[in-house]
Amino acid sequence: MAIQQKLSLMIPGPTPVPEKVLEALSRHPIGHRSKEFQDLIESTTKNLQWLHQTQNDVLTITGSGTAAMEAGIISTLNKGDKVICGENGKFGERWVKVAKEFGLEVIKIDSEWGTPLNPEEFKKVLEEDKEKEIKAVILTHSETSTGVINDLETISSYIRKHSRALSIVDCVTSLGACNVPVDEWELDIVASGSQKGYMIPPGLSFVAVSKKAWDAAKQSNLPKFYLNLNSYRKSLENNSNPYTPAVNLVFALEESLKMMREEGLETIFLRHNRHKLAISNAVKALNLKLYADEKYLSPSITAVDTEEIDAEELRKKIKNKYDILLAGGQDHLKSKIFRVGHLGYINDRDIITVISAISSTLLEMGKITSQQAGEALIIASKYLNAN
Amino acid sequence: MAIQQKLSLMIPGPTPVPEKVLEALSRHPIGHRSKEFQDLIESTTKNLQWLHQTQNDVLTITGSGTAAMEAGIISTLNKGDKVICGENGKFGERWVKVAKEFGLEVIKIDSEWGTPLNPEEFKKVLEEDKEKEIKAVILTHSETSTGVINDLETISSYIRKHSRALSIVDCVTSLGACNVPVDEWELDIVASGSQKGYMIPPGLSFVAVSKKAWDAAKQSNLPKFYLNLNSYRKSLENNSNPYTPAVNLVFALEESLKMMREEGLETIFLRHNRHKLAISNAVKALNLKLYADEKYLSPSITAVDTEEIDAEELRKKIKNKYDILLAGGQDHLKSKIFRVGHLGYINDRDIITVISAISSTLLEMGKITSQQAGEALIIASKYLNAN
Numbered sequence: 001m002a003i004q005q006k007l008s009l010m011i012p013g014p015t016p017v018p019e020k021v022l023e024a025l026s027r028h029p030i031g032h033r034s035k036e037f038q039d040l041i042e043s044t045t046k047n048l049q050w051l052h053q054t055q056n057d058v059l060t061i062t063g064s065g066t067a068a069m070e071a072g073i074i075s076t077l078n079k080g081d082k083v084i085c086g087e088n089g090k091f092g093e094r095w096v097k098v099a100k101e102f103g104l105e106v107i108k109i110d111s112e113w114g115t116p117l118n119p120e121e122f123k124k125v126l127e128e129d130k131e132k133e134i135k136a137v138i139l140t141h142s143e144t145s146t147g148v149i150n151d152l153e154t155i156s157s158y159i160r161k162h163s164r165a166l167s168i169v170d171c172v173t174s175l176g177a178c179n180v181p182v183d184e185w186e187l188d189i190v191a192s193g194s195q196k197g198y199m200i201p202p203g204l205s206f207v208a209v210s211k212k213a214w215d216a217a218k219q220s221n222l223p224k225f226y227l228n229l230n231s232y233r234k235s236l237e238n239n240s241n242p243y244t245p246a247v248n249l250v251f252a253l254e255e256s257l258k259m260m261r262e263e264g265l266e267t268i269f270l271r272h273n274r275h276k277l278a279i280s281n282a283v284k285a286l287n288l289k290l291y292a293d294e295k296y297l298s299p300s301i302t303a304v305d306t307e308e309i310d311a312e313e314l315r316k317k318i319k320n321k322y323d324i325l326l327a328g329g330q331d332h333l334k335s336k337i338f339r340v341g342h343l344g345y346i347n348d349r350d351i352i353t354v355i356s357a358i359s360s361t362l363l364e365m366g367k368i369t370s371q372q373a374g375e376a377l378i379i380a381s382k383y384l385n386a387n
Numbered sequence: 388m389a390i391q392q393k394l395s396l397m398i399p400g401p402t403p404v405p406e407k408v409l410e411a412l413s414r415h416p417i418g419h420r421s422k423e424f425q426d427l428i429e430s431t432t433k434n435l436q437w438l439h440q441t442q443n444d445v446l447t448i449t450g451s452g453t454a455a456m457e458a459g460i461i462s463t464l465n466k467g468d469k470v471i472c473g474e475n476g477k478f479g480e481r482w483v484k485v486a487k488e489f490g491l492e493v494i495k496i497d498s499e500w501g502t503p504l505n506p507e508e509f510k511k512v513l514e515e516d517k518e519k520e521i522k523a524v525i526l527t528h529s530e531t532s533t534g535v536i537n538d539l540e541t542i543s544s545y546i547r548k549h550s551r552a553l554s555i556v557d558c559v560t561s562l563g564a565c566n567v568p569v570d571e572w573e574l575d576i577v578a579s580g581s582q583k584g585y586m587i588p589p590g591l592s593f594v595a596v597s598k599k600a601w602d603a604a605k606q607s608n609l610p611k612f613y614l615n616l617n618s619y620r621k622s623l624e625n626n627s628n629p630y631t632p633a634v635n636l637v638f639a640l641e642e643s644l645k646m647m648r649e650e651g652l653e654t655i656f657l658r659h660n661r662h663k664l665a666i667s668n669a670v671k672a673l674n675l676k677l678y679a680d681e682k683y684l685s686p687s688i689t690a691v692d693t694e695e696i697d698a699e700e701l702r703k704k705i706k707n708k709y710d711i712l713l714a715g716g717q718d719h720l721k722s723k724i725f726r727v728g729h730l731g732y733i734n735d736r737d738i739i740t741v742i743s744a745i746s747s748t749l750l751e752m753g754k755i756t757s758q759q760a761g762e763a764l765i766i767a768s769k770y771l772n773a774n
Contacts, residue, residue: 007417014416014634025635026413029401029588030394031712062590063450064630067613102610195631201416203449203590203633223489223610226454243451244582246590246633247401248412325418 010354011327012144012173012301013195014202015344017252021200024255029247038239040250045236047257048206051175051265052190054182058208059232060253062246065172065193067227068205070098072168072189075229076216077135079103084125084165086110086117086139086155089146090330091170095138102222107134113146113333114303116296119154132164135216136188139167142174145330147292147303147339149174156185166213172196176260177272177343178299188213197268197300199259199345200252204245209233272299275342275351278383282355282376286368291337300343303329311338314361322357348384355380397741398714399531399560399688400582401589402731404639408587411642416634425626427637432623434644435593438562438652439577441569445595446619447640449633452559452580454614455592457485459555459576462616463603464522466490471512471552473497473504473526473542476533477717478557482525489609494521500533500720501690503683506541519551522603523575526554529561532717534679534690534726536561543572553600559583562593563647564659564730565686575600584655584687586646586732587639591632596620659686662729662738665770669742669763673755678724687730690716698725701748709744735771742767 009016017025030036041060048058061068073095077083080103085096087110099106109121117139126134137159141152152169159167166188171180175190176197182190188210195202209217209229217230231242260268279302280290291303306314315326315338327339340354359373396403404412417423428447435445448455460482464470467490472483474497486493496508504526513521524546528539539556546554553575558567562577563584569577575597582589596604596616604617612618618629647655666689667677678690693701699722702713716724727741746760 005415007415009416009418011418013631014419017416022413022415026409028392028394028409029396029404029582031396031398031714032401032589034712063454063613064632066630067450070613098612101612193631195416195634201633201635202419202631203636225485225488226450226457226614243453244400244580244589245451246588246636247582248588249590249633325421327418 006323008324008350008353010341010350011325012339012341012343013193015195015199015341016346017199017201018256018259018345020259021252021255025201025248025252027248027251032241032244032247037247040254041236041239041241044250044254044257045239047261051257051260052180052182052208053184054208056182056208056210057233057236058206059229059236060241060245060250061205061207061227061232062203062243063205064202065170065191065205066094068191068193068207069095069168069170071227071229072191072207073098073138074102074220074222074224074227076166076168076189076213076220077104078219078221080105081135082107082133083136083138084109084122084134086122086137086150088115088117088148088150089113089140089143091140091143091145095140095170099138114148114291115293116148117150117155119151119158122155123158126158126162126165129162132162134162134165136166136168140170141180142171142177142298142300144173144301147298147301148296149178149298150296153185156187160186166216173298173300173343176268178269182208186210194249194253197344198253199256200249203249204253272342274384274386275346276302277386278351278380279340279342279355281383282380283358285372285376285379286359286362287372300341302340302342303337304340305337309365309367311335314338317361318357321361324354324357351384352377352380393710395711395737395740397728397737398712399726399728399730400580402582402586402728403733404586404588405643405646405732407646408639408642412588412635412639414635414638419628419631419634424634427641428623428626431637431641431644432626434648438644438647439567439569439595440571441595443569443595443597444620444623445593446616446623447628447632447637448592448594448614448619449590449630450592451589452557452578452592453481455578455580455594456482456555456557458614458616459578459594460485460525461489461607461609461611461614463553463555463576463600463607464491465606465608467492468522469494469520470523470525471496471509471521473509473524473537475502475504475535475537476500476527476530478527478531482527482557486525501535501678502680503535504537504542506538506545509542510545513545513549513552516549519549521549521552523553523555527557528567529564529685529687531560531688534685534688535683536565536685537683540572543574547573553603560685560687560730563655565656569595573597581636581640584731585640586643587636590636591640656686659729661771661773662733663689664773665738665767666727666729666742668770669767670745672759672763672766673746673749674759687728689727689729690724691727692724696752696754698722701725704748705744708748711741711744738771739764739767
């Protein structure tokens with residue numbers, strides 16, 4: 001098995017991991033019931049609250065982002081509860097499946113893949129719910145499958161007005177990439193995953209839980225054990241975990257959160273925004289189209305519509321020649337789009353590198369002129385130097 | 388936060404991790420949908436089958452051993468199903484809780500902590516079940532909380548005779564420590580965890596699933612998503628995972644399984660047996676008692692009854708002075724017993740070290756004579772040299 005040792009990961013996760021974090025990861029494990037580990041949980045929890053801009057509990061689960069979202073849903077709701085699910089991509093679809101699996105009654109608000117959810121549709125359904133039968137609104141902030149960011153700020157304001165419904169939000173590829181002020185927007189459940197903006201390998205996921213969500217959790221009757229957030233909350237009071245956590249990933253988390261605090265939230269968000277603008281504008285100069293509505297581009301992933309070019313062929317050429325891994329399209333988008341991840345530990349060099357690799361490959365394929373390749377770089381530089 | 392850098396872990400998990408495995412852990416992550424990762428899944432799956440002595444599917448879940456056991460239970464059973472739960476310790480208790488949470492009807496077969504489950508009780512209940520209403524027998528092979536190993540070979544033979552019931556077995560601290568021939572004993576669900584005999588940090592767990600269990604899984608109506616084994620099976624056909632797995636822990640797994648194959652199953656089992664005999668006989672020479680029935684000592688953990696000595700005090704002295712972490716007693720056993728983990732990456736030196744540390748501390752406390760300390764070492768050496 002040949003693991004490529006100079007691989008550049010530009011997929012929406014796993015994202016690149018800093019050396020310091022890998023070093024922390026490879027420390028000898030310690031006991032998960034020890035004072036040393038409790039201290040670690042205490043400090044990482046504080047830093048997680050900082051990252052989430054919240055005073056709410058932020059729980060760490062050993063599992064994927066899907067585990068975190070499922071935990072949020074099944075720990076707060078009851079069988080037969082009416083919920084709104086926003087669906088405009090593969091992850092939105094997944095949360096509908098989870099909700100249905102657990103016997104929730106789903107009101108779907110969808111929009112075509114590549115377009116954002118319309119907040120006014122949420123407003124309408126929530127306003128019409130005079131009996132307050134809707135117990136939660138489940139949606140995805142940054143839709144990884146399409147590169148669209150949904151207007152969570154506006155949608156969450158309508159959920160607040162409804163007052164009864166909880167917001168349960170997949171922020172897996174938005175947290176740590178753009179502003180997600182959990183307290184300000186009064187988000188009840190916010191799920192995220194380690195292999196994304198956190199800059200650590202996959203294996204941990206996080207759930208921020210509001211007081212309102214904890215109140216709902218007291219009544220929740222859906223069956224659960226490993227993913228029962230109440231157990232995690234109880235253990236957290238003692239800076240501990242109900243089940244053996246991925247100790248080494250917590251070492252890595254401590255290190256990466258320190259790096260994030262050093263960089264600062266605002267700087268992190270500006271960096272992601274700069275990279276988003278550089279890539280999205282550069283690909284347009286290369287005869288490629290943006291798959292997502294340009295007013296709603298995700299800060300962490302750009303989906304590129306290759307039109308008559310086979311996106312998988314392009315993606316494979318770039319992997320084989322330059323060892324840059326891009327993501328393909330999922331489901332019906334396979335071969336139609338490729339996706340560039342620019343999430344987490346990504347610097348300006350990574351951005352001009354991926355643009356050069358795309359340009360170079362398109363040049364070889366005879367799809368663009370050298371002038372276009374040059375223009376793409378000029379445009380990218382302009383955005384990279386903008387702030 | 389001061390992480391002790393020369394810590395010796397002698398708890399039942401996390402267990403010590405070889406340098407090679409830590410090095411693998413700290414590699415830069417790769418894409419979990421890449422060919423390279425599929426190759427890794429293919430090779431680790433084959434080696435997992437070797438470790439389990441089975442042709443059955445062995446699935447890898449990102450989560451703890453509890454997640455693996457829950458997955459086995461909820462993926463194969465139906466609401467209201469009658470199950471036998473064997474309970475003679477904290478983990479046995481936990482599986483009763485999981486079963487009840489999901490609405491199963493539990494027939495409990497228990498025995499006092501420190502004593503093994505009586506196989507004849509299983510035989511009786513299974514034989515009396517003429518209507519074949521019992522759908523599963525859920526039990527723990529090596530009970531980590533008490534250091535008792537249950538007679539799984541005999542119990543599983545009675546389950547086979549019943550023919551309808553599945554065996555769902557927590558082998559978390561037995562797999563990779565003593566013989567668990569999954570195919571020979573026709574075990575249907577076998578759960579285990581990475582931070583044990585596997586010699587890698589916590590974060591992965593494993594479930595071996597028989598054909599009979601898959602047949603049952605087709606009918607299963609308990610709600611589940613992240614822990615639905617059917618999804619893992621479907622993905623495994625393509626050497627993949629349904630959700631982003633802990634990629635770096637899979638790197639570590641590949642390396643540790645290679646080491647295990649090099650050592651060989653028989654040699655690994657003999658090593659654990661030798662260590663078990665050395666420790667258990669040495670502590671008896673030190674005026675201490677074995678908490679578990681001596682005919683049913685776990686291969687991986689020895690629970691020591693300290694009688695009039697405060698076990699927590701002893702444990703803390705050993706930690707502070709020698710930086711050896713032992714496990715305390717759980718629940719009502721707190722301060723009454725301590726537990727020595729001798730599971731996974733443990734060599735003969737670790738065994739005489741822990742015996743010396745216990746002896747030395749008891750000498751300082753004036754609880755034993757120097758002659759007893761010497762005798763403990765002689766006895767340990769005798770067993771360490773036995774094979």
